[in-house]
Amino acid sequence: MTAVSPRCRVLPLLLMVGLLLGACQLPGSGEPPNLYTLTPKSTFVPDLPGLNRQLVVERPIASAGLSTGRIALQRSPVSLEYYANASWTDTAPAMVQTLLIESFENSGKIVSVARESATLRPDLILRPELREFQAEYDGSGPPLVRVRINVRLIRMPDRATVNGYTAEQTVRADGTDLQSIVLAFDEALGSVMRRIVEWTLGAADESFPTDGSRSGS
Numbered sequence: 001m002t003a004v005s006p007r008c009r010v011l012p013l014l015l016m017v018g019l020l021l022g023a024c025q026l027p028g029s030g031e032p033p034n035l036y037t038l039t040p041k042s043t044f045v046p047d048l049p050g051l052n053r054q055l056v057v058e059r060p061i062a063s064a065g066l067s068t069g070r071i072a073l074q075r076s077p078v079s080l081e082y083y084a085n086a087s088w089t090d091t092a093p094a095m096v097q098t099l100l101i102e103s104f105e106n107s108g109k110i111v112s113v114a115r116e117s118a119t120l121r122p123d124l125i126l127r128p129e130l131r132e133f134q135a136e137y138d139g140s141g142p143p144l145v146r147v148r149i150n151v152r153l154i155r156m157p158d159r160a161t162v163n164g165y166t167a168e169q170t171v172r173a174d175g176t177d178l179q180s181i182v183l184a185f186d187e188a189l190g191s192v193m194r195r196i197v198e199w200t201l202g203a204a205d206e207s208f209p210t211d212g213s214r215s216g217s
Contacts, residue, residue, distance in 0.1 A: 031085060033086055033087040034178070036086065036087070036088055036182045037095065038088075038099060038182075038185060038186045038189055038190075039190065040100075040102035040103040040105075040106055040190075041099075041103040041197065042106040043194070044107050044109075044194060044197060044198055048107060048109050048197075048198060048201055049205045050109045050201075050205075051110045051205055052111050053123035053124055053204060054120065054121070054122045054124070055104065055110055055113045055114075055122060055125075055126060055204070056113075056115065056117070056122040056124070056125045056126070057097055057100050057101050057104070057114070057115060058097070058116060058125060058127050059094060059097045059115070059116070060093040060097060060128040060129055060149065061127075061128070062092065062093045065080045066093070066130055066134070067092070067093055068092065069091050069092070070082035070083070070086075071083045071086050071087065071182075071185075072092075072133060072134035073135045073136070073137065073143065074134050074135070074136045074137065080134070092130060092133050093130055096128070096130055096133075096149070096189070097115060098115075100126075100128065100193055100196065100197075101115060103193045103196075103197050104197055104200075107197055107201070109201055110201065121156075122156055123156055124153060124155055124156060124204050125153075125154040125156060126151055126152075126154075126196075126200055127151065127152045127153075128149050128150070128151045128196075129149065130148075131148040131149065131150055132146045132148035133146075133147055133148075133185075133189075134146060135173070135181050135185075140172075141176070142172060142173040142174065142176050142180065142181070142184075143176070143181060143184075144170050144171070144172050145170065145172075145181065145184040145185050145187075145188045146168070146169075146170045146188070147169050147170075147185070147188040147189050147191075148167070148168040148169075148192070149168075149192050149196060150164065150165070151164065151166075151196055151199075151200070153165075153200060162203055162204070165195075165196065165200075165203070167191075167192040167193075167195040167196050167199070168192065169187075169188040169189075169192050170188060171185075171187045171191075
């Protein structure tokens with residue numbers, strides 16, 4: 001009998017493994033998701049008050065279902081799903097935080113606004129909570145995009161809550177394609193951010209003495 005070399009036995013095994021791997025989709029080897037982002041707000045009421053204070057905008061608190069980069073949708077009040085092959089460019093809370101900061105900057109009415117920083121000593125902290133950030137299918141054609149953000153304004157250094165505010169907006173998408181749905185997200189979030197910026201500047205302006213002195217200084 002002719003002896004079979006170890007190499008001859010190994011080659012068919014390697015070929016079989018290669019065929020099996022080719023037939024299965026390895027994690028991360030599929031098509032990358034389409035990435036979407038939204039835009040900051042840049043138009044506000046003409047009589048927007050100015051604020052000579054430093055504001056920190058914290059990253060919004062959100063439920064686990066919204067603390068993701070995936071784009072959420074609801075087909076019923078008790079379910080939460082996500083669009084396939086589509087994601088935001090960041091997690092929803094991180095993206096909203098960045099857009100809020102840019103919206104405050106675009107107002108041109110505040111001396112300084114930033115995210116949390118160990119080196120920044122803020123006069124005020126804006127603490128948002130992302131309550132709604134999804135497309136809702138209600139059987140009326142294109143989905144309704146709903147955005148709702150609660151905010152609390154905290155005065156420093158005494159950490160007193162100045163006030164709270166809720167802004168909500170719904171926008172019906174023009175179509176069922178993802179591009180139309182993302183544009184509806186952009187319009188809804190833009191409206192919410194505009195109202196938050198306007199409310200924050202008004203509430204902050206009233207929270208300090210009229211002589212401009214900093215509370216607790």
